[in-house]
Amino acid sequence: MKQLLAEILEVNETRQWRSFHTPKDLAISISLEASELLEHFQWRTSEIALRERRMQIGSEVADVIIYTLLLAHDLEIDIESEVRQKLEVVKKRHPVAD
Secondary structure (H helix, E strand, C coil): CHHHHHHHHHHHHHCCCHHHCCHHHHHHHHHHHHHHHHHCCCCCCHHHHHHHHHHHHHHHHHHHHHHHHHHHHHCCCCHHHHHHHHHHHHHHHCCCCC
C-alpha cells in the first residue's frame, strides 16, 4: 500500500496537482467518482453491467481508491487502523448468530 501511495503522490507532484487536492475537493471527487461507478450499474443487472462494462467499472473503482488514499494521506489517517477499528464495530453491532 505504501508503494502504491508513493506512486500516486509522484504522479500528482510531477503534474503539479497538489493545489487542487484540498480535503474538500478530494471528498467531492470521491463522491463524484462513486457516482460515476454507479452509472455503470444503472438500469442493468449486476451480471450485465459486469459483462458489458467491467473495464470501466474497474477504472472508476481505481479513481475512488486514489482519491481516498490521497485524502487519508493528507489528513494523516491510518487507513489500515481505521478499517480494523470499523470491522470491530461491525462485529459488535452485528454478531454472528449461532
